[in-house]
Amino acid sequence: MQPERIIIFDTTLRDGEQCPGASMNNKEKLEIARQLSLLKVDVIEAGFPVASPGDFESVKQIASEIRGSSVAGLARALNKDVEACARALEKAESPRIHIFLSTSKLHRDHKLNMDKGQIIKMATDAIEFGRKYCDDIEFSPEDASRTEPDFLAEVVEAVIAAGAKTVNIPDTVGYSVPEQFGALIHSLKENVPNIDDAVISVHCHNDLGMAVANSLAAVKAGARQVECTINGIGERAGNAAMEEIVMALKTRKDFFGYDTRIDTSHIIACSRLVSSLTGFFVQRNKAIVGKNAFAHESGVHQDGYLKKKDTYEIMDPRDIGLDSAELVLGKHSGRNALNKKIESMGYKLTVEEMDRVFSEFKVLADEKKDVYDEDILAVIQKQVTTDDSLNTYVLEKIQCGFETGVMPEATVQLKSRDGQTHTATAQGDGPIDAIYNAMDKITGLTCKLLDYQVMSKTKGKDAQGEVSVRVLSENREVLGKGTGVNTVEASGVAYVNAINKLLLKSKSGPVDGNEIQGP
Numbered sequence: 319m320q321p322e323r324i325i326i327f328d329t330t331l332r333d334g335e336q337c338p339g340a341s342m343n344n345k346e347k348l349e350i351a352r353q354l355s356l357l358k359v360d361v362i363e364a365g366f367p368v369a370s371p372g373d374f375e376s377v378k379q380i381a382s383e384i385r386g387s388s389v390a391g392l393a394r395a396l397n398k399d400v401e402a403c404a405r406a407l408e409k410a411e412s413p414r415i416h417i418f419l420s421t422s423k424l425h426r427d428h429k430l431n432m433d434k435g436q437i438i439k440m441a442t443d444a445i446e447f448g449r450k451y452c453d454d455i456e457f458s459p460e461d462a463s464r465t466e467p468d469f470l471a472e473v474v475e476a477v478i479a480a481g482a483k484t485v486n487i488p489d490t491v492g493y494s495v496p497e498q499f500g501a502l503i504h505s506l507k508e509n510v511p512n513i514d515d516a517v518i519s520v521h522c523h524n525d526l527g528m529a530v531a532n533s534l535a536a537v538k539a540g541a542r543q544v545e546c547t548i549n550g551i552g553e554r555a556g557n558a559a560m561e562e563i564v565m566a567l568k569t570r571k572d573f574f575g576y577d578t579r580i581d582t583s584h585i586i587a588c589s590r591l592v593s594s595l596t597g598f599f600v601q602r603n604k605a606i607v608g609k610n611a612f613a614h615e616s617g618v619h620q621d622g623y624l625k626k627k628d629t630y631e632i633m634d635p636r637d638i639g640l641d642s643a644e645l646v647l648g649k650h651s652g653r654n655a656l657n658k659k660i661e662s663m664g665y666k667l668t669v670e671e672m673d674r675v676f677s678e679f680k681v682l683a684d685e686k687k688d689v690y691d692e693d694i695l696a697v698i699q700k701q702v703t704t705d706d707s708l709n710t711y712v713l714e715k716i717q718c719g720f721e722t723g724v725m726p727e728a729t730v731q732l733k734s735r736d737g738q739t740h741t742a743t744a745q746g747d748g749p750i751d752a753i754y755n756a757m758d759k760i761t762g763l764t765c766k767l768l769d770y771q772v773m774s775k776t777k778g779k780d781a782q783g784e785v786s787v788r789v790l791s792e793n794r795e796v797l798g799k800g801t802g803v804n805t806v807e808a809s810g811v812a813y814v815n816a817i818n819k820l821l822l823k824s825k826s827g828p829v830d831g832n833e834i835q836g837p
């Protein structure tokens with residue numbers, strides 16, 4: 319009678335939709351239902367048919383199309399709700415009517431104004447009424463975790479006797495803690511005589527951040543169905559997150575002893591779909607589906623991971639539909655991870671080149687939050703494909719201010735190959751013009767700027783800019799390039815690059831008429 323695995327009951331489309339701001343239209347709900355069916359969810363709770371004509375239509379559409387998963391509709395313990403549910407589920411392959419009624423004293427006295435006897439009668443009547451339409455009836459004593467344990471046991475026994483195949487124990491307001499919730503399930507298993515005639519389910523809310531922990535404690539105590547939602551969305555602080563429940567059971571089968579039938583390779587796709595349709599972003603550090611869940615940035619971790627993945631990875635990212643873990647390069651990364659990335663980009667650097675690239679990478683990573691492949695490429699190009707020994711000048715420092723209505727002024731410091739430092743100050747039409755005029759003062763060259771372009775070389779607001787300048791001096795035209803997060807500084811580097819080429823050429827004479835060359 320009891321299932322060999324944990325049944326996953328997804329309520330993204332019902333309880334998930336109850337979270338403020340997450341309403342979805344029927345087309346979106348159908349798309350999510352299709353994705354849930356690909357995941358091989360056992361039961362999809364598609365909605366609350368009596369709630370509105372739209373909800374009714376949505377449950378009906380999902381019930382008509384979805385095959386391979388049961389489709390459930392929610393109903394209060396009222397005949398009109400149960401009837402609406404039954405009609406909406408008419409075309410379902412495996413319909414389930416999910417009836418609920420509060421049992422806690424607080425709800426009995428203040429919400430329903432009913433005594434214990436009335437609650438039991440109303441619940442069992444609704445179940446018997448539902449059984450006329452459907453064999454698969456689930457019953458939930460709402461606010462079960464705050465119900466007197468003896469009365470809860472009485473209700474559970476009565477609803478099973480009335481024909482409920484699944485009895486769901488909700489922690490409706492997320493009040494439980496794992497030890498206590500596990501003990502509650504254990505006591506029902508021990509004290510309700512007909513308990514094995516039904517599957518015990520749990521439905522936990524996350525008000526104290528314990529929805530997943532409570533659900534798993536219940537599994538350990540004998541629950542065999544878990545109700546949950548994708549990304550943990552749901553009323554208030556949400557429901558237990560399905561991806562966390564499923565991956566915890568899969569990864570720690572050694573501890574729990576039960577798995578699910580979920581095809582976990584669709585988890586990421588489903589999470590992204592729900593996030594994009596509801597507009598609820600998944601926090602980066604969210605377990606399983608957060609952007610950082612399989613990303614390693616720090617050098618010590620990256621080094622261990624590269625030597626043996628298991629040192630820092632307890633799950634295979636491919637199991638949830640990701641290609642692989644991500645080694646994020648940032649200021650905490652080390653040489654081994656950078657080298658691995660550089661090799662994967664097709665470069666093989668000498669030890670000296672690697673030293674230069676690594677130093678420049680660390681400086682860049684201090685300035686930029688994310689270092690992308692294009693950033694690394696720019697650093698390699700700068701450090702490996704430029705021969706510094708041929709340069710006459712190196713840019714040491716730029717100081718320039720900008721104020722509306724005041725002519726910009728810049729002070730530039732260049733170091734020449736003989737080790738001397740040269741400083742000059744100049745004004746210009748704009749800050750870049752002022753910088754270039756100051757540089758001309760130092761070099762003594764008369765240069766005309768023919769073209770100036772800035773292109774974003776990498777992604778993001780803090781992208782590296784690549785500045786290209788075309789400079790004419792004494793009938794010679796050269797192209798200079800500079801790259802950096804600070805585009806003003808990159809503009810200076812580009813101009814110095816052009817100056818060095820002009821000076822090189824003036825020493826070696828014109829280069830076969832091919833005056834314009836990249837660095």
Ligand SMILES: CC(=O)SCCNC(=O)CCNC(=O)[C@H](O)C(C)(C)COP(=O)(O)OP(=O)(O)OC[C@H]1O[C@@H](n2cnc3c(N)ncnc32)[C@H](O)[C@@H]1OP(=O)(O)O
Nearest residue numbers: 336366368369370394395396418419420429430460490553
């Ligand atoms: C814990 C949960 O998540 S339960 C599901 C919660 N989800 C929702 O409520 C979303 C959809 N709900 C709705 O659209 C509406 O609330 C409806 C259509 C169901 C009902 O709307 P209304 O008839 O206007 O009633 P309203 O919402 O104001 O109040 C709920 C009524 O249902 C009663 N009720 C609440 N739960 C139950 C129940 N399980 N069985 C029977 N009656 C119930 C309340 O006592 C109240 O009755 P009253 O009007 O006689 O005081």
Ligand SMILES: CC(C)C(=O)C(=O)O
Nearest residue numbers: 418458460488490521
């Ligand atoms: C209807 C029930 C299962 C519910 O959503 C809750 O108690 O939170």
